Amino acid sequence: MNKTAFITGATSGIGMATAKLFATHRISLVLCGRRQANLDSLVKELSAHTKVHSLNFDVRDREAVAAAVNSLPKEFAAIDILVNNAGNAHGLDPIQTGDLADWDAMIDINVKGLLYVSRAILPGMVAKRSGHIINIGSTAGKEVYPNGNVYCASKHAVDAINQGMRIDLNEYGIRVGAVNPGLVETEFSEVRFKGDEQRAEKVYQGFKALQAEDIADIIYFVVTRPYHVNIADLVVMPTAQASSTIVKKQL
Ligand code: NDP
Numbered sequence: 001m002n003k004t005a006f007i008t009g010a011t012s013g014i015g016m017a018t019a020k021l022f023a024t025h026r027i028s029l030v031l032c033g034r035r036q037a038n039l040d041s042l043v044k045e046l047s048a049h050t051k052v053h054s055l056n057f058d059v060r061d062r063e064a065v066a067a068a069v070n071s072l073p074k075e076f077a078a079i080d081i082l083v084n085n086a087g088n089a090h091g092l093d094p095i096q097t098g099d100l101a102d103w104d105a106m107i108d109i110n111v112k113g114l115l116y117v118s119r120a121i122l123p124g125m126v127a128k129r130s131g132h133i134i135n136i137g138s139t140a141g142k143e144v145y146p147n148g149n150v151y152c153a154s155k156h157a158v159d160a161i162n163q164g165m166r167i168d169l170n171e172y173g174i175r176v177g178a179v180n181p182g183l184v185e186t187e188f189s190e191v192r193f194k195g196d197e198q199r200a201e202k203v204y205q206g207f208k209a210l211q212a213e214d215i216a217d218i219i220y221f222v223v224t225r226p227y228h229v230n231i232a233d234l235v236v237m238p239t240a241q242a243s244s245t246i247v248k249k250q251l
């Protein structure tokens with residue numbers, strides 16, 4: 001496909017699986033994240049299939065975001081597809097004892113970071129009157145679960161931003177949609193529980209969780225619909241999951 005995709009959070013999980021799938025379909029890639037070693041090995045691996053450029057920046061740093069986007073070589077500068085994927089949960093605590101640093105991280109990364117990246121890329125899409133934004137939300141953006149408070153708030157914000165983007169960009173023919181997964185087995189829970197691998201593993205025990213590749217398949221489906229079709233808001237859960245709190249486990 002003769003398109004260029006800009007993927008945030010490409011160094012693991014859903015972003016990495018999407019990068020790998022896009023590469024096999026020869027979509028040119030701009031891959032973003034903070035772990036340089038992961039970016040380097042992805043560039044090496046995926047360059048066999050397509051053109052790949054990496055950008056190392058923290059989405060929280062608005063100047064770094066703008067500088068990174070402005071630094072793109074000409075052949076990568078016209079972005080057709082933006083996958084706003086970088087994000088994480090930090091902590092799982094009741095609101096009255098929540099860690100302020102965790103709250104800052106979630107709001108700054110999941111909400112403000114997504115906005116900074118979008119603000120840097122959208123003028124280019126508006127100028128050429130084409131583009132496709134895929135915002136990675138969550139079932140946490142559709143319902144709130146115990147101790148999910150601020151993470152859920154950040155993903156509800158993504159839900160609102162997704163709608164707002166679609167409205168404001170409508171006249172420019174830019175497609176905007178969200179993919180909202182339930183439980184996906186990635187590094188997500190390791191980050192949420194600050195490296196406590198045992199606690200993280202428990203989240204996915206006793207049922208078949210979604211895999212990063214399942215979400216990548218859906219994102220590829222979304223970006224390969226005919227132009228008149230915009231998947232505006234998609235929720236996907238493992239079959240074993242009925243809601244954020246109801247998961248059929250066989251332990
Ligand atoms: P991972 O932890 O595997 O991936 C998170 C990605 O985000 C990494 O590539 C990480 O890169 C990047 N990232 C995190 N913080 C920053 C930052 N400050 N600046 C730049 N990049 C950052 O988790 P997932 O793949 O599961 O998560 C991807 C998205 O999917 C997130 O938005 C998450 O909320 C969402 N999601 C996940 C679900 C799940 O159950 N796993 C379910 C629903 C939604 P690096 O560390 O290199 O910077």
Ligand code: 8X3
Nearest residue numbers: 138139140182183244
């Ligand atoms: C990730 C899914 O249920 O851990 O967004 O919030 S959940």
